[in-house]
Every structure is written in structure tokens, then in C-alpha cells.
Amino acid sequence: MSGDATCELLDSRSMSAHAKDPPVVLVEEASGVGTLPQVDDDDVQRRSQYSAVEPVDDTNKFGTYLGVYRPTILTLFGVIMYIRMGWVVGNAGLLGALGVLLLTFVITGTAALALSSVATNIRLRAGGVFALVSQSLGLEAGGAIGVPLYLAQSMGAALYIYGFAEGWQFLFPTHPQWAVVGAVYLVAFGLSMISERLVLRLQLIVLVGVVVALGSMVGGFWTNELREPKLWGNYEAGSIWLLFAIFFPAGTGIKVGASLSGKLKDPRRSVPLGTMAAWGTALVTYATLIIWYSVVASPDELRNDYMIAIERAAWGPAVLIGLLSSCASATLSSLVAAPNVLAALAKHRVVPWGNKLAPKSDADTPRKAAMVNGAVVGGTLLLGDLNAVAQLITMFFLITYATLNLVVMIEQSLALVSFRPTFRVPVWVPIIGAVASVFAMTITNPAFGLVALSVVVALYVYLERKQLETPWETVRSGIFLAMADWAARQTQRVAGDANERAWKPDVLVPIQREEQLRGDYRLLLDMVRPRGSIQVYYLTESPDEGPPHGLDRFVQGLRSARLYATLSAVFAKDIVDLTRMTARVLKDVFFRPNVLFVNVEGRSDVELRQLISIARESQMAVAFLMVHPTARLGRERDVTVWVRDQSPHWELGLRLANLDVALLLGYQLNRNWRGHLRLRTVVSFPQHVEHARTFLHRIIRDARLPHGEVAVDCGNFEQALEAAEDTDLNIFGLPAEVSVEQLRKLSLRTRGSCVFVMDSGHESALA
Secondary structure (H helix, E strand, O other), X not given: OOXXXXXXXXXXXXXXXXXXXXXXXXXXXXXXXXXXXXOOHHHHHHHHHXXXXXXXXXXXXXXXXXHHHHHHHHHHOOHHHHHOHHHHHXXXXXXXXXXXXXXXXXXXXXXXXXXXXXXXXXXXXXXXXXXXXXXXXXXXXXXXXXXHHHHHHHHHHHHHHHHHHHXXXXXXXOOOHXXXXXXXXXXXXXXXXXXXXXXXXXXXXXXXXXXXXXXXXXXXXXXXXXXXXXXXXXOOOOOHHXXXXXXXXXXXXHHHHHHOHHHEOOHHHHHHHHHHHHHHHHHHHHHHHHHHHHHHOXXXXXXXXXXXXXXXXXXXXXXXXXXXXXXXXXXXXXXXXXXXXHHHHHHOOOOOOHHHHOOOOOOOOOHHHHHHHHXXXXXXXXXXXXXXXXXXXXXXXXXXXXXXXXXXXXXXXXXXXXXOOOOOOOOHHHHHHHHHHHHHHHHHOHHHHHHHHHHHHHHHHHXXXXXXXXXXXXXXXXXXXXXXXXXXXXXXXXXHHHHHXXXXXXEEEEEOOHHHHHHHHHXXXXXXXXXXXXXXXXXXXXXXXXXXXXXXXXXXXXXXXXXXXXXXXXXXXXXXXXXXXXXXXXXXOOOOOOEEEEEOOOOOHHHHHHHHHHHHHOOOEEXXXXXXXXXXXXXXXXXXXXXXXXXXXXXXXXXXXXXXXXXXXXXXXXXXXXXXXXXXXXXXXXXXXXXXXXXXXXXXXXXXOOOEEEEEEEOOHHHHHHHOOOOOEEEEEXXXXXXXXXXXXXXXXXXXXXXXXXXXXXXXXXX
């Protein structure tokens, strides 16, 4: 670019704050000499505020052990381990139970690895898995997964309450179950409302009880007469998938620590370290206990006695203490974790009444969210059975884990520079996890799996329509960019003519006054909807000047209509210079504009000819608008495309003589205006009328113009203009010699606004 063509192309977002930025000095390419921007002390201070480390108060936040490992392991060592694991072994046999355990921990393990990998790549916010998915795929996907995840965690508290009740009834058989369940629920709910820190401190006592209970159970290897284990069971209670559905909640506590991500000093370190340590501890312990169950009792005893662990332990009361304490701890952990997820959902308006549920008390407890959570737990308790609750929450967790693995698969496959986790996992890990989760969901209960999946999809559609504003960058833009990159590469491999089938109006709009876009806004919008694009370039008189704020509002309006729209400011001499520079810059861009749109009001004949020359050089079509001074766009209903007389040879080919863009824009406007499209021509001799009519009907048929009408006049063109019925917009081909006065006369004679077009040769209305 020569020195006299030097320009500044400034994006509207940066220009909106141009007063705050240092002055930009143009660099003359001819001389090769440039001047760096001048930076003052205030600017340095301002920039340092953005780069400074945010002050963080870690006084009341938790470390890896207290915030992740301990609540996770205590939730894993819950009710299933004590009163359902033996039942699973009795039905499935030793190898069958180990298979159930392996499938469970493959699913939860891959999810834990996926969770750990993404957690080390982002600044994990409050909400655990919801925050992770939201920061990767947006609030819509995060909410669609977060709501079922919250419900599953909340229902998990009911599962542990039922487990506590069964253990209590073993000790006090005369106590009714409903009374025990109600009492435990009220006490646990009250403690969770008082203080989360109090709940976490109580876990230390529980941990001691769990360790003693496990030691007593393992001690049963030496105090019992060991049996020959039955390798494969008869599955008398049901299929292996029923056993899996009931056993699976034993591993779902793997993300309890992540749910407290907003309360951790260093979630990027604590979440992966604490989660994987708890997962490994639980896997080894569960495998040991499955072997223990298989050798200390017969299959019949295991199937018929849920409390066999107490009877076969070295010291039975220790197991009972461990059962009651671990169920109480898991209940408290779930009642603490679930409200934090609900509060995070509420904070971002994913759930109703967000402004009421999100706030926290002085003790950093979301008490209103905890009250709603208590109501959900109470409703779940009405199901009345531990097995029913276990199967219900399994599906929601499976969907959550499948999504976690999907996030990692997407991030890894995009190979974006932004994805550089400090904890990497092989690509096969999320693939195995996602496939295993979907397989288990499909096999275990296809009907309920379909219902659960439908709930997630419905939530996503609902949240998408709410148009939530995600307050952080997500990987979704990367997905679309990767798709666009792939499409661009594939398009380059096909013939150029194939682009005619993919033609859409991508309009370049050079303007020098805000009023120009304001007046043409609705017409431009209807010309390009639903898949076109608009690139607006505003002529500035100074390199430091940006576009008016009003223009930015109009462009935002185009974007809200789901159109690709941009606004940039260009420092140039005049509208022709502006168009020439932008056309040259955009000529070799893959997704370049294909229509130059100019309102001719106030333009000279010379300018129009120069603009046409620029469009031809850049292989763009031309659309010049002449607005009728009083009719404007009328009702925005009827469009008439004027076809020039082609007598005596009315031949129809793939490309029409300067008619393709006229037909394509006429179709676009007719579709969006929901009005009438008319093709009109004027012939000189009566014997040509039928040929012209047939030609126009063939165009309507072959160009697939719905509800198109045909009008053929015979006689003088000027008289035909006067006699034609009124229409809201007329589309003409550009004459060889452009005259603003001639275009104005055509608009006045047709009593409506007119668009004058010229094909670029790369369009086809018949393609």
C-alpha cells in the first residue's frame, strides 16, 4: 500500500474506548519508518491494574485434604459399602461383583480424570462440575447438566438417610422407619444451615469411625471360617444391570470435593489431587471388601441379610458405628455441596429466583438455597426405598459423567493453544468414559435413560431461548472456528462453480454518516436474513476517530437477529477511497463480501462509476439504492423485478444477463417481507408477448420462486412505468452509463424505491 493510501482499520470495540488508549501514529510503509505508541505514566498504572494479581482472602478457605479428599472419601464410603455391597456379591458372585465395581470405577475414574484435567486448565469458579461445563461450553450446556447434577446430589442425601435408618433399625428394631428418617433429616438439615465449616469439622469424628469399621471388617478374615467364594452368581434379584444401577451411587461421591470449588484455596491443585487420591483409595478398599464378603458368608446369607457385615466383622458394633457415622457424614456432605451448586446455578439465572437463592450468609452458607435443597431432599424421601432412590440418581450421574468426558474430548480435538492443562490425560480416557457412560445408561434402563436425556435436551433448549449472558470466554467459539476452518479447507478443494449453490448475500456497506445506516437498516436486514452477513465501514476524518455509538447499536441489532455483522472505522479521503481500500483488504479473505451496497443519495455520477469499477475489480455485485422521497419502502410487502427486453431470442441459461442478483435479492426480500414477487418486462411488438411470458414463467419455475407472478407489457417502456401498479420496491439492472438523475427519475416514475443491481458473474439464480 502506498503512502497516500495509508489507512487505519479499527475495530469498533477498540474504538469505543479510543479516548483512553494512547495515540496511534501511522506507519508509512513506503519509508519503512514507524513510531511506537506514546505511553504515559497514567497508562502504565492503568495497565498494571489489569495485570496485578487479584487479592484473595484464604483465611476461611479449605485445602486439599479438608476441602476435597476427606469429604469425597467419606461420601464414597457410604451406605452402599455397608448394606448393599454384600447383596450385590450374593447375586452376582465374586467375579460378577468385581465386574460391576470395575465398570463403576471406569466411569467415575474417567470422569475424575476429565474433571482433573479441565480443572487445571481453567480458573475453576464456584459450582464444581456446573462451573467446569459452563466455562467450557457456556451457561446453556452447564445449566442443562448442572440442574440434573444438582438433583442427583440432592437425592443422594435421601439415599444416605435411608441407609442410616436401616442401620438404626438393626439396633432398635421397634423404631418405625418413618420416624428415624424424619429425625435424621431434620437434624442433618439443621446442621447444614448453621455452618458448612461445622459440618466439615464433624467429619473428623466420622473419619475415625469409618477407619475403625473398615479395620473391624478386614479383621473378619481372621475371626471367621473362610469359604470358597462363588465366582458367578445366579442373579436372583435381577440382571447385572439392575445390580449396577443400585451399586453405582457408591462411586458418585467422586465430585463432592469439586462442588466446593468456590471454597478452596487452590482449586486448580486441590481438585485433581484430592479427587484422584480419594478415587484410588475407594477402588482398593471396595475390591478388598468384595473379596471379604465373598469368603465370610454364603450367597444366600449375602442376599437375604443386608446387615451381614455387622455379623461377620471382628467387632460388629464398630461396623454399625461406621455405618451410622458414614451415612450421617455423607448426608451432611451432600446437604452442604448441593446448595452450593444450586447457588451457582441461581447466580447465573439458570434457575428461577436467582437473585434470592444466590446470596450467602455471614457464615458463607447459601441458606436460602439450602432451604430449597432441604425441600427437594424431603420430597425424595417420599419414594420410601433406598433401591428406588439409587436407580433414580444413577441416570443423572451417568449423563453428567458423559458430558465431562465430552468436554475434554472437544478441548483436545480442537487443539487450541488455550487448552494447556497442567494435568493431561490420554485421548482414549475421555473416549472410554463417554462410551461407557452412554452404554451403561442405555443398557441399565433404556426408558428412564431416554427420559433423563430428554430432560437435559429440554433444559438446554429452554436456556438457549433465555439468551443467558455467559460472563466468561468459552470453547464454543473455538468449536465454530474449527468447523469454519475445516469448511474453508474443504471448499478450497472443490471447483469454483460449486460456490454458486452456496451463495448468500454478504454485503459490504461503506458509509460516512450515521443516518445512512439508520435509513437503510430494515432493508439491509431483510436483504441478508437469515444466513447472510453485513460488514459496515465508517469513513472517519481522523485516524483517532471511531464510529458513532449509534452505529454500534445498529450493528448490535443485526447481531441480535443472529446475523454476522461487523463495524469498523477507516481513515480515508472519501467514500470511493474508503471502498477501494476495504475492497483491496478483503479481496483475498476467504469469506469476503460479494455485494457492494451504496445509497446513491448525495453521490455524484463519477463516484458511482468509480464504485462500479471497484466492485468489478473485486468481483463483487453492486446494489445501488434510490429511496423514493415520500413512499420510502411502503408496506414492505411487494417486490417487482424488471427484466429487460430480450426479443426476439428469449433463451434461458445457467447465467442470466445481469438478472441473477436481481432475482436472488428479490427472493430474499419476498421471503422476509412475506409479500408478492413479480417479474415484469416490456416488449416492443405483440408477437413477442407470449415468448416473454413463457420465459418469465420458466424463470419462476427453474429459479424456484414461490408464488411468483408474471406481467408482460407491450409498447413504450416509459408508458409501462407509468401504467404499472404501485410496488414497495423495484429492482432494475444497472444501465451502461450510470446517472444519478436517471436513477432518481426511475424511482419517481415507478412511485416507489428502487435498487439497481449489477451481477459479478459469480451468482446464478438457477443454481
